Amino acid sequence: MFDTLSSFAMHWWHSFQVEMVRYLIGAAGVAVIYWALRRWTAPRRIQQRAATFADRRREFFLSVQTVAVFAVVGLLTFAGVGAGVIRIHHGADNWAVFAVQLVVMVVAHDTWFYWMHRGLHLKALFLKAHAAHHKSRTPTSWASYAFAPIESVFESLYVPALLFGISWISPVYPLAIFVFLGHQIARNAIGHSGHELAWPGFTRSRWTGWLTTTTHHDLHHSEGRYNFGLYFSYWDRLMGTEHPRYHERFEAAAQPWVGGGARSQVATEGA
Numbered sequence: 001m002f003d004t005l006s007s008f009a010m011h012w013w014h015s016f017q018v019e020m021v022r023y024l025i026g027a028a029g030v031a032v033i034y035w036a037l038r039r040w041t042a043p044r045r046i047q048q049r050a051a052t053f054a055d056r057r058r059e060f061f062l063s064v065q066t067v068a069v070f071a072v073v074g075l076l077t078f079a080g081v082g083a084g085v086i087r088i089h090h091g092a093d094n095w096a097v098f099a100v101q102l103v104v105m106v107v108a109h110d111t112w113f114y115w116m117h118r119g120l121h122l123k124a125l126f127l128k129a130h131a132a133h134h135k136s137r138t139p140t141s142w143a144s145y146a147f148a149p150i151e152s153v154f155e156s157l158y159v160p161a162l163l164f165g166i167s168w169i170s171p172v173y174p175l176a177i178f179v180f181l182g183h184q185i186a187r188n189a190i191g192h193s194g195h196e197l198a199w200p201g202f203t204r205s206r207w208t209g210w211l212t213t214t215t216h217h218d219l220h221h222s223e224g225r226y227n228f229g230l231y232f233s234y235w236d237r238l239m240g241t242e243h244p245r246y247h248e249r250f251e252a253a254a255q256p257w258v259g260g261g262a263r264s265q266v267a268t269e270g271a
Contacts, residue, residue, distance in 0.1 A: 022185050109184065
């Protein structure tokens with residue numbers, strides 16, 4: 001019994017360290033890059049209000065708490081692998097299978113996130129589960145994991161559930177998990193960065209319009225009732241939850257690409 005508890009404790013600590021490093025690379029990496037390129041990124045700030053040091057400090061400590069919860073939920077994956085219900089691929093790689101698994105992970109995560117996110121905005125859950133994240137009215141990359149414990153559980157349950165589901169069809173490729181998690185934190189940090197780096201016309205193009213932008217999620221933080229998607233915009237379009245002025249707000253933030261100085265005037269009324 002002691003050996004089992006010790007094994008779980010060691011796995012939790014390892015998971016905490018790995019996830020913390022991933023968060024720091026994403027959040028701090030985006031913050032440092034944007035600061036280093038500030039002459040180029042500053043004109044692309046979406047909101048006129050700037051986040052304060054207190055905002056960033058709150059976002060950071062909430063994120064550390066979230067990483068701890070992620071590591072607890074990650075024990076389900078550890079237990080699933082040990083019990084054989086989550087199968088991990090070993091041996092020669094089939095790159096077609098790897099690519100399919102990675103695409104499934106990303107697309108399924110976007111669907112999971114959209115509907116979970118809609119649920120968190122229900123009155124019964126919002127104050128206890130999601131209001132902490134919405135304290136970041138002008139979010140920064142440090143808000144990537146700034147969740148209340150309940151939301152942290154909902155967010156992290158996706159991974160063991162997904163790996164269990166994939167294992168019914170094929171052993172899971174560790175590299176697919178690694179790339180998926182790296183993509184997740186990168187998109188998360190950029191989406192909360194408060195600076196729009198995409199170019200004019202991005203949201204209306206047939207090639208890029210299905211991807212979310214920083215403006216897309218920034219509008220969700222400032223107004224709350226729209227834009228629930230994570231990576232893609234199609235669920236918001238299908239369900240009628242895309243901000244009615246999203247394209248207009250995006251174009252205002254993207255104007256510095258063509259030499260303009262306009263910025264998006266994001267509303268500050270409550271969610």
